[in-house]
Amino acid sequence: MIARPGQTGWQTILADLALILFMICASALSVAEGPAPAAVKAQAAPLRAPPPPPPHPVAPSQQAEPVGVWRDGPGAPPLAQWLADQAADPRLRLSIVVRYGARSANPHSAREAALEQAARLARTAGPRAGSARVVVEPGAQPGASVALGYDEESL
Structure with missing residues (x-):
């Protein structure tokens, strides 16, 4: 775009109008009666102490690729x-x-039946279920699976 002397673009006019609107609002707020908006907010919400941090850092459990997978179904051992x-x-x-x-x-x-099935599978797993991860969740395909993997132990 070539700028010619004496011509201004619409951007300059819009910036001027925005500046005028800002000055009018600032002037109106300076002479307004009553508390300032910041004081109103301070009265409405008293300061509270931040919540204490969790005892352990919260992070998703590390889950590796499974070494072996067992699925409940016909023909499964x-x-x-x-x-x-x-x-x-x-x-x-x-x-x-x-x-x-x-x-x-x-x-x-x-959900109750799934919880019972998970408990039954954990009992069947014997001593290996001592540090097992047990997940009961809604899904499109109901069923059970058991996986063995080199997952990192959580704290």
Whole structure:
């Protein structure tokens, strides 16, 4: 764009109008009766102490790629047998995931049944379930799976 002397663009006119509007508002606020807006906010919300920090840092649990996966279904071996066939490495962590149909007729009873199934799988896992991660969540496909992986232990 070529600027010619004596011509101003619409941007300059808009900036001038914005500056005039700011000065009018500032003038009106300076002569207004009553408390200043900052004082009104201070009266409305008293100062509170910040909440204490959590005892441990909150972070998602570390979950590695599974070494082995067992799924509940026809033709699957019993969980105890499958676990006996897996390596007995103490670094392997068991993850039990049970999903229930969130859109079922009675989601509360579906969730309760999923909790029972997760507890039953944990009992079947025996001593390996001592440090197991157990997750019960709604899902599109109800079912259970158990995974072994080198997951980092949480605090």
